[in-house]
Amino acid sequence: MAILIRRGRVVDPDSGTDAVLDLLIDEERVISAAPRIAPPNGATVIDAAGLVVLPGFVDMHTHSDFTLQDDPAAEARLHQGITTDVTGNCGFSPFPLPAGCIGFGSFFNSRITHGWPDLDSYAAHLRRQRPTVNIAPLVGLGAVREHVLGPAPRPPDAAEAAAMRRLVEQALEQGAFGVSSGLVYTPGRYADAAEIRDVLAPVARAGRLYATHLRDERDGLVDSVAEAISTAEAAGVALQVSHHKALGRANWGRTRQTLSMIDEANRRGVSDVAVDYYPYTSGSTGVSSLLPDGSLDGGWTTLRERADESAERLRLLRHLESSAQFRPDEIIIGRSRTWPEASGRALQDLAGTDGRTEVEALLKLILDEGERLTMIVPAASEDDLAGVSAHPTAMHGSDGWLMTAARARYEHPRNLFSTIRVLAPALLGRTSIIQAVRRLATAPARRLSLTDRGALRPGSYADVVIADPARAARQPDNESAHSYPDLMRWVFVNGQAVIEDAKPTGRRPGQVLRAS
Known part of the structure; x- marks a missing residue:
């Protein structure tokens, strides 16, 4: 009609x-x-x-491929005007994964109990659930690595590298819009620049996109942007820098340098570099990012076993107290299943409630819940956010994954209000409505060659x-x-x-x- x-x-x-x-x-x-x-x-x-x-808005950076099949009505998307989700970001996608892979991407509050071997099988499953919104999938290089190497913290050998390239090529042949990496997450953190360049070869041949969660958004931000640009230029692919920001007060202002680096890369014309952002200075991530390097080598079970030993437990507590990327007094707990009264509360408010200090409460939550536990943490400065969002290549990406208000309770508000923070000021005449809609809809669609x-x-x-x-x-x-x-x-x-x-x-x- x-x-x-x-x-x-x-x-x-x-x-x-x-x-x-x-x-x-x-x-x-x-x-x-x-x-x-x-x-x-x-x-x-x-x-x-x-x-x-x-x-309709095209959300350039989401993880709804881990949750949409359970909540296909996607009301959290619709009420934001989002009609297409770009999925498979930060190296995470539910394909290609071995059938027995459990827990991959679990901090997205995923209820997926297994992976799918390829995009076709995942897409067929999702079509049966009849989602309300469109999905434009990327394939996660973390999933590709998990499929071939499992959690092994080593480089692939020649046969394994070839197997990874074949998986990427297959996903692209089946219609993936590109690939993504998450170089701060396990197993993506084990991939060096040479491995990424190698696995991007099929992406270059197909003319598709490479999106990356940088290796370090804190002290190593500038080096990480340089690595991403050089990797993309060497591979001959377009580069999308995901949720670009500078973490930690000592690093605020460094986006001026990184945005200049992106401008210079685009002037060279070797690669096409763009950024996406969410309109908040706070962020949300899994608690594994708080742990010392190597803690999850061998997985969560091994970590829990080691943490029973007094020396290892003391090492973890000392790291969480003084060396983790976020201080205990900066952390707000997401939804907790083992300690429900901790949900949505600042970690420092929990100190003493059961005789534990802040870091003891945090370690208990980490060990009890593993990667499923999320936290809300300070991220960027207002000046950095303003600079990134105003960049000529910038487009909106919520970094959201929860499909209902009930599931988003205690989690980051970007799951429900991210586009509103971009659009509402424009509707009130405080910012340009053409620019707001370009960042919300037109620029992401063109980035993916979604011409219609x-x-x-x-x-x-x-x-x-x-x-x-x-x-x-x-x-x-x-x-x-x-x-x-x-x-x-x-x-x-x-x-x-x-x-x-x-x-x-x-x-x-x-x-x-x-x-x-």
Whole structure:
């Protein structure tokens, strides 16, 4: 059935449009946009006077491939106007993994009990769950390494390197939009630059993207950006620097240098480098990033066994107290299953509640829950965030993964409000709406060569958002993880209304997209 959206302010950076227009949708596509369109027979007419009509948002950095199959209605996505999730980031994807692989990516609150051998099998599984939003998958090099080497902390031999390249090539042939690495996580941290360059060879041949969670976002930030750029240039691939920021007060301001390095790389023209960001100065990650190097060699079971010994336990406590990348007084605990009353609380508030110090409470949580435990921690400065978000290559990526408000409770607010923090100021006239929508929709779509998404021109897929500027001022500024934002009045995915008059419709028309 045709849908006519009447008298809305249509904002489309792809065509440079910002005007009051009618927009006609038929089947999955936008048919036309013009000052006055006569409604076809039987068309549904939506009066959008006073509202803003936008292309559906493409979230450049998510981990919803670990959670979407359990919550396919994806209300946390819809209420943010997100119609396409880019998955498989930071080296994590649920494929290609051996069937017996359990716990990979578990800190995404994943309920996946096994991996899939390739993208085709994972996509078939996800299609059976009928997700509401589209998925544009990357393949995680951490998953590739896990498939071939398991958790072994060593370089691959020649046969193993060839096997890794074949897995990457297979994923690209099956439509993956590129690959990602997570060089701070196990097992990605064991991959040196030479290994990454080698495994990127199929990516270069296919003309796809390489996204990376840098090896170090703290003291080694500049060196890590240099490594990423040189790796991409040597391999001949486009580079996406994920959630770019400078961690730790001593490093604030260093993004000015790293952004200059990116500008210089783009001027050389050897590689195409861009960044994504989420609009918060705090971040969220798994607790393994607090542990000393080598602690997880052999896995969590080995760590727990070693931690029973007094000398190893004392070493861990001393590291957590003075040498970990975040101080105990900076940490807010995410959802805890073994100690529910700790959920959402600052670690320092837990000290003494059961006779433990801060670091003793933290070590207990780490050992009891392993990688499933997340934390919210300080990350960037406001000045760094402003600089990164204003960079010409910048695009939004929430780094979110939770699909419902109930599951997002106690977790980082970016799961529910990330796009709102970009769009609401633009709707209020405080920032450029063209630039906001470019970062939310157009730039990510173009980065993935999704030429028929992230736009409202005739022929584009009808991923459409209708937002209400009158509601922009009352959106939660940051932390309410108990409810959804109500900025979006209508959201369409592939021509079907999934939000209607600010309420979910229950339709689930999402697709697993494939790179061409």
